Amino acid sequence: MDLRQLRYFCAVARERNFTRAAEALHIAQPPLSRQIQLLEEELGVQLISRSTRPLRLTDAGRLFHEQALQILGRVEQMQVATRRIGLNQRSVLVVGYVASTLYAGLPPLVRKLRQHSPDLDIQLLELTSVQQIEALKAGRIDIGFGRVRHNDPFVVGHLLREERLALAIPVDAPLGGATDALPVSALEGQQLIVYPKDVRFGFADQVQDLLREHDVRPSEIIEARELQTALGLVAAQSGVCIVPSAARQLRSDVHYRLIDGARMTSPVILNYRMNDSSRYIDVVKQLIQEMYAENPPWLDLQHNLPTRPQFEH
Template identity: 35%
Template sequence: MEFRHLRYFVAVAEELHFGRAAERLHIAQPPLSQQIRQLENELGFQLFHRTKRSVALTEAGAVFLQESRRLLYQLEQAIQTGRQVSRGEQGQLVIGFVSSAAYNVLPPILRSFRAAFPEVKLELHELTTDHQLQWLSDRRLDVGLVRPPIDDLLLQVQTIFQEPLVLALPDRHLFAQEPIISLKAIAAEPFILFPRSLAPGLYDQIISLCQRAGFSPTVVQEAIQMQTIISLVAAEIGIAIVPVSLKNLQRTGVIYKPLQEETPQAEVAIVCRKLDVTPTVQRFLDLATQMTKS
């Protein structure tokens, strides 16, 4: 039995007329009658009572009609789902992101993607850059928002956002009222920083910025997440140099000041496996790239 046999049967059952059913199906009447006979022989029971003047469903035929409609509906749903998945419009996308991306590019990208592709289920994981790279290697992530550089030939990496660095100070700090601060003025201050292994690109930018000002920062405390660093600044454990978008965190007890020196641009990049760009991943990449260019 093939699904076309079910379509033929449903057409005849709904029309109760072989001629009209044949017109509806765009086939000739004799082949249609033959197909219904073959279906009945294969099923082992009669579907229709036929006379020269009328066609009527048997009791078994009426039950078979209900089940046939259900099967055809499920087939149509399966076809539609397959088409949507093939176009990247349905399925699941597992996304990793560094914590600081939650204060700049991540929210607008997610809003736009959910609006454009509501049938795609999003699974989000806040992870450091090094953990995202491991999860991508383990195929636990589909795409990530990381801090470059990324040196892995198996990964596709594209910078989608850049921002300057600023100084995060406790609001009761000596320099809290200064409109702009020189790095040399804070050379002796205790610094809060993250371990280099978590985001070596951003770490090296911060250290190089300080070294160009003539000092190496005295790191008194390390923290993994940017929001934890800001919390420690609020607790007056030290000061920190952070991406400017961290101002969106709005933590009580912390103020942000521009630096007198020109700072490097902290970057956020989107990354995925080169050989595993599914239609859904490509949709996400295209949308993220388009949004951050505008």
């Protein structure tokens, strides 16, 4: 499989017709059809249903199309960024992040960074904590903000804060009738929604490990693909969900209560490559310390432990 085949497939998926796709690609139709056939043979699945007019993607084809578009888009970003640096144009900083950091911390930091370095091209890329480690080592991102501790020798991790965990509860559920903190034992026998789905090791695993440490057993585990989906399921009364406290502002049709218990927190961690000499790493660390010194509302001690970043100089 190569990028040319991905481009060919995306053209066919867009045009829903081999002839029009070949014209858009400025190639003959037979080699286009042959490349799509080779792609399907390599994958071992049919991507395009050829029995309909216009052509229709199979379920596997729709998934492959979505992923192919992301890959081609990322390649284009890489090409543009490389040209900019090679032509001594704007420097580029690619920031990986988990979605929950968008609700406290990351947006004000990015604003400060834009003000400090207006010529810096800052690109934000949503990745799970585990994906960020691999992306750093592959050079696809420059820094990452995740929630999973690691011991990778090629990636430096700095703990920025320990955020308390909260329970998202349907508004009409018995546990939703109060505002004080819940003991972790209250989750015994609850139907628990976890996220993200199919990511190992991720936030869902952290949550389940914490419950096992407290000998708490949910009655059922439901996996959701992302945070917003999990909270939507809570609003639909499908169960309860443990989230970082900052996420409590996401939905007004869900009730939130902090959870009391040892280690019932979620870390926010700054990661970057070992021995990265980019001056922007130091700039980011400096701005983080300035931001934390301002004691913004999202850092209040009701929702965070009194942990502050300590960077070596």
